[in-house]
Amino acid sequence: MTDGNSFEVVFSGSGENLCKNTPIDAREFARKKSRAMIDKRMPLDEAIKKFVLDGEYLAIGGFGHIRIPMGTIYEIVRQKKKNLTVSGHTAVQDIDVLMAGKCVSGVEIAYVVGFELRGLSGVQRRQFESGEVKMTDYTNGTMSYRLRAGAQGIPFIPVNTMLGTDTMRHSPGKVVKCPFTGKKVLLLPSLNPDILIMHAHRADKYGNCQIDGHIVKDDLQARASKKIIVTCEEIVDTEVIRETPQHTVVPYFMVDAVIEQKWGSHPANMPYQYYFDNPFTEDYLTAGRDEDPEVMDKWLDEWVYCLDNFDQYLKKLGEERLKKLVDLEFLRGGN
Amino acid sequence: MVEYTIKELMCIVAARQLEDNKSAAVGTGLPMASAMLAQQTQAPNLLIAFEAGGVAPQLPTLPISVGDSRTIHKALMATTLIDIMDIIGRGYIDYAFLGGAQIDKYGNLNSTMIGTNHNKPKVRFPGSGGANDFASMAWETMIIMDRHSPRRFVEKLDFLTTPGYLDGPGSREEWGLFPDTGPSRVITDICLLDFHPKTKVMRLIKTHPGITIDDVKKATSFELEIADEVGINDPPTKEELRLLHEVIDPNGLIFPH
Numbered sequence A: 001m002t003d004g005n006s007f008e009v010v011f012s013g014s015g016e017n018l019c020k021n022t023p024i025d026a027r028e029f030a031r032k033k034s035r036a037m038i039d040k041r042m043p044l045d046e047a048i049k050k051f052v053l054d055g056e057y058l059a060i061g062g063f064g065h066i067r068i069p070m071g072t073i074y075e076i077v078r079q080k081k082k083n084l085t086v087s088g089h090t091a092v093q094d095i096d097v098l099m100a101g102k103c104v105s106g107v108e109i110a111y112v113v114g115f116e117l118r119g120l121s122g123v124q125r126r127q128f129e130s131g132e133v134k135m136t137d138y139t140n141g142t143m144s145y146r147l148r149a150g151a152q153g154i155p156f157i158p159v160n161t162m163l164g165t166d167t168m169r170h171s172p173g174k175v176v177k178c179p180f181t182g183k184k185v186l187l188l189p190s191l192n193p194d195i196l197i198m199h200a201h202r203a204d205k206y207g208n209c210q211i212d213g214h215i216v217k218d219d220l221q222a223r224a225s226k227k228i229i230v231t232c233e234e235i236v237d238t239e240v241i242r243e244t245p246q247h248t249v250v251p252y253f254m255v256d257a258v259i260e261q262k263w264g265s266h267p268a269n270m271p272y273q274y275y276f277d278n279p280f281t282e283d284y285l286t287a288g289r290d291e292d293p294e295v296m297d298k299w300l301d302e303w304v305y306c307l308d309n310f311d312q313y314l315k316k317l318g319e320e321r322l323k324k325l326v327d328l329e330f331l332r333g334g335n
Numbered sequence B: 001m002v003e004y005t006i007k008e009l010m011c012i013v014a015a016r017q018l019e020d021n022k023s024a025a026v027g028t029g030l031p032m033a034s035a036m037l038a039q040q041t042q043a044p045n046l047l048i049a050f051e052a053g054g055v056a057p058q059l060p061t062l063p064i065s066v067g068d069s070r071t072i073h074k075a076l077m078a079t080t081l082i083d084i085m086d087i088i089g090r091g092y093i094d095y096a097f098l099g100g101a102q103i104d105k106y107g108n109l110n111s112t113m114i115g116t117n118h119n120k121p122k123v124r125f126p127g128s129g130g131a132n133d134f135a136s137m138a139w140e141t142m143i144i145m146d147r148h149s150p151r152r153f154v155e156k157l158d159f160l161t162t163p164g165y166l167d168g169p170g171s172r173e174e175w176g177l178f179p180d181t182g183p184s185r186v187i188t189d190i191c192l193l194d195f196h197p198k199t200k201v202m203r204l205i206k207t208h209p210g211i212t213i214d215d216v217k218k219a220t221s222f223e224l225e226i227a228d229e230v231g232i233n234d235p236p237t238k239e240e241l242r243l244l245h246e247v248i249d250p251n252g253l254i255f256p257h
Helices: A023-032 A044-051 A070-078 A093-100 A122-129 A140-152 A218-224 A238-243 A278-289 A293-305 A310-317 A319-329 B006-016 B030-040 B081-089 B131-137 B171-175 B213-218 B238-248
Strands: A009-012 A057-060 A084-087 A104-109 A134-137 A156-159 A174-177 A184-189 A195-203 A227-235 A248-250 A257-260 B023-026 B047-049 B095-099 B140-144 B182-187 B191-195 B202-207 B225-232
Touching: A023 A140, A044 A070, A044 A227, A044 A257, A070 A093, A070 A195, A070 A227, A070 A293, A070 A310, A084 A093, A093 A104, A093 A122, A093 A278, A093 A293, A122 A278, A122 A293, A140 A156, A140 A184, A140 A218, A140 B081, A140 B131, A195 A218, A195 A238, A195 A248, A218 A248, A278 A293, A293 A310, A310 A319, B006 B030, B006 B140, B006 B182, B006 B238, B023 B030, B030 B047, B030 B095, B030 B140, B030 B238, B047 B081, B081 B131, B095 B131, B202 B213
Parallel strands: A057 A084, A057 A195, A084 A104, A104 A134, A195 A227, A227 A257, B023 B047, B023 B095, B095 B140, B140 B182, B202 B225
Antiparallel strands: A009 A174, A156 A184, A174 A184, B182 B191, B191 B202
């Protein structure tokens, strides 16, 4: 029984916290960043070389196959980054391509292996079922709560979900009795990723980012992460941002690099701009499901390694194909 | 006699369980289609929320993802995932509407893995997604299980991803989950079940046409509660099938033509 003066741990999960950063580290990192309005535009390959380091903890904006920074993801694969730990909520195509490129050694996730209505991924099944990639399971809610704690600068957060389940037992969570009420709550460690890669609808050259539609969790990820690389459909004048500051999701002083990358979420869905490129993703999934891993390697050769950059990828896709995705987004013919 | 598939029947029976003027947080696939059908039939005021941030959209067609642009199409709010979780946590969501791979007698779900070693699963499934949060915090959980078989309806789950009544009566409360919450319906390819109010064990209340009580018992590895009077689900109406194919899934994403 709680006496109101203690914080008794009644259960400890067995899972590993794969993120070693603390909110204190993140604060120190923030202290060193300039608050000046500096032009942060740079080529994407340079940004990845400079800011994404082997072994780091990576967060990805969007929702697995919606508004994800695919241009950045392909570039990480092209540069053969290694041993990344990736946090995912609903992780889909974003994490899949990174895993196909053998960039990932660990994940903390709510949802993997699935492509929602499209079925399961061969790449992820192989790597998780062989134990090649470490994983700690969470839930979509708890991954966001952990980021909220990281953004707030506190070391853990009490939550009212996951309690009593194996999801809890295999997490690093601890069940305690609330010192005020005596009721059980689950405590989860806060999350401060090393780097966030995200794709926005528009940004200015300083890094002020605006997103149209649902934000999902990019706001929390940005506030919790140490470094941020932003790609956007369009770089706009700062005056455009100032006209609708209420739409700014990430302010410039958090951001380290800004890259204009039109179609930067292809083949994913960019709300109000373009819908999924379904045939492209079906081909990709088919390659990944082949028992011979070389089939996926060939796919990567064709669409990543043999191309110098994302612009070449877009050229290979062709304008016709991309324009159709705009029609689909606006419900002009088919799905 | 109207021709229909079992998948259509499941979706339609599930839709009929949703009351008007309530709210549902829905998962990918059949739950989305069922909630959309309910809106078109007996529950026009059903509020649908998606975990990626879409609130009360006017869904033009079935979304591929619970986060795609269809889920914010003419929505009343496009917000964040944590905001949706807060909405559920604060008690505004009546139904968590989910699918699962394995279920036990207390309505606990496994959508994480088959096998005994979490670090090296025999078969890895997607995991919780938002399911655990939904089922922990929404008032009621409705579950669609697309195959009712002894391997899916098991005495012991390989992994308890998402809470039903955990170890039985009082167990959710004992772990600190919100009071008066838990699973209320399970819809399968052969029947409709609820949970006995006292024992919290899954209870057969209606079979699908042509299925016997014995068929259901044989397809279940644990001992089911059986309602005093087991009814039979009405087959789909022409109108329900038309709505499914023409309005909800015209592109045949889950109901191929």
